[in-house]
Amino acid sequence: MFSSQLYIGGRRTDGGSDHWTTVRNPATQEQIAEVPKASMADVRQAITAARTSFDDGPWPRMKPAERAAVLLRMAEEAERRMPELVAVNMAEAGSVRALAESIQTGVPVAHLRDMAERVLPRFAWERAIEPTVGPAIFQGVLRREAYGVCALIPAYNFPFFLSMMKLIPALAAGCTAVLKPAPMTPLESLLIGDLADVAGIPPGVVNVVTGDAEAGRVLTTDPMVDVVSFTGSDSVGRTVYAQAAASMKKVVLELGGKSANIVRADADLDAAARSTLAGITTHAGQGCSLLTRTLVHESVHDELVERVRTGLARVVVGDPIEAATTMGPLISAAQRAKVEKLIRSGEQQGGQVVFGGGRPAGLDRGFFVEPTLFTGITNAMTIARTEIFGPVGVVIPFRTDDEAVEIANDSPYGLSGGVFTADMVAAYDIAARLRTGTVTINGGSAGVSPRAAFGGYKQSGIGREWGEFGLDEFLQTKTINWAAR
Incomplete structure (x- = not known):
């Protein structure tokens, strides 16, 4: 029903590796799809597309209301294709229907609508600094600005949910992204490229590549990537954290629990x-x-x-x-x-x-x-x-x-x-x-x-997701000040 190709720079491609990953239904062990396995050159191409789109493209420079309108179109297209999303989730992730229709697919689309309709219009993108009187009058503005290029790496268990919970705030902030789904459940994440096309998201803003730990290593170490958001085990989370440290990337980790x-x-x-x-x-x-x-x-x-x-x-x-x-x-x-x-x-x-x-x-x-x-x-x-x-x-x-x-x-x-x-x-x-x-x-x-915050203490992770709390993770704070004499 939809393309299972990689999505890089606004275009579909089989990539350059000539290797394919078989996706199996965990309930029947039957093959349900084959998807191309991205080469390291494909992953770097996706990072370059995201970098160019962030540095030179319109997305980070749009007004928040303009981005909100695009995200709303994305939500509408996801709602239109909800039966397809549910069917794919049941097949690749093994969810029972009630779970597939709710947390797996319905909830992330509801969060997408909430970001477009509630959070973005109300968020304080700029606020004045209260003037301070001294030798001079100190005054200025605090600005919230998009962090940059984001590597988004979700786990296999909730493929669409986790992908969207990372992508929604990144896009709302004005960032660009490379999304790498888990090898066992890539189909719903690859579908996100279709949603981006229909919504009119500019080329290079959303990129979706497949791959294993080596593809993840490229994303977590490339100096063109500014933020890494990872969901998975605490052991792999430590590896991601260490890999990102060399270039001092912002890291958001949603890890395990007991x-x-x-x-x-x-x-x-x-x-x-x-x-x-x-x-x-x-x-x-x-x-x-x-x-x-x-x-x-x-x-x-x-x-x-x-x-x-x-x-x-x-x-x-x-x-x-x-x-x-x-x-x-x-x-x-x-x-x-x-x-x-x-x-x-x-x-x-x-x-x-x-x-x-x-x-x-x-x-x-x-x-x-x-x-x-x-x-x-x-x-x-x-x-x-x-x-x-x-x-x-x-x-x-x-x-x-x-x-x-x-x-x-x-x-x-x-x-x-x-x-x-x-x-x-x-x-x-x-x-x-x-x-x-x-x-x-x-x-x-x-x-x-979407009005709650999700994240953990101790080895359960770093940072928060959902709503304005998730949005905040993808924003830098800039102070612009001047003295009036």
Whole structure:
């Protein structure tokens, strides 16, 4: 339905490598597409196109309202092609339909509209500096200006969502970009070139290239790139950070998580159980902000575990194209092997599997793992400290709020968190003490609102995404001042 070619300087191309990447459906292992693998010369050509467009083209010099109008056309075209986006997401990423229609595709388009309709028109691009009286009168202006050329590198799990959450603020700021999707899920990102064409984005402003770690290294080290925005594991994030350091690039990192969900004795256990289920099964656990450590007061531990176990028994694992499916596959055989190894380590270290732990019966093709729940876990165990990126949750008991906060914060990560309790004062106090970028109370309410900020503490990353907070990451602040005598 759309081109799977590279998109460089406003044109489609197969590139110059003569190598192709096979994209497979993780639920069936069938080939669904072949895309050209960009050569290093292709990646450099895309960077040059972005650099030329930023230095000499109209995009950074447009008024914010003009850019907003273009972004609105981009949103309208994405909405028109939403059924296609959903179908591609289900095929390449293995999302069930409900997830494909919401967070995977619908939410980023809503964020795009919000940027065009709310953020850009209201953003303070210039503001006066309050005059200071001394030997002379100091006065001036603070200006916000586009940072420059941006390398955008999303992860495989939410291809369109992550690509757009980086591209939207970069474009709104007046930057130009080179987007490099993950090799396993490139199709939705390549479609963005079509959206850019229809919206009338000038050539070179948006470029989309494929490739592996070597292509990423070119993007993170090329001196013509000013900003690197990366989403992925903390181990690769450290590599990106180090590579960008040589040329002092601005770096935004959205990395891993091992987020804790604190369930107090007075909590609504049905709601808490639903939250725990979601943390295990949403996109087969392939989400950095999912709540995968459930810390539950010892007095209600067994009740909560039984509710979660009952809920897991109702989960239908299978091909997302089937209407009855509620949890799809992992992305690859390698990811499944990693998850299974961590499950075995949990058992070897003394954890008890109360549900799952293996592969679903009757699914001979596809990269499926049963949703799995562990009890008998301490926070020192590997399975409680490592980001699994699979449908595995652990339950850890606590006695006091202080102990719960201590366990929650005893992690190298700090991306998300949750609190379930009937006492809103206690909930807010706990939320304020958690060293994490987002906390939901009793399931939250805002979801992935463009008015919120998303990002982590500690090894979960640097910087923030979404709305005006994401826009700010792609802007420089310039002071222009003068003295009036």
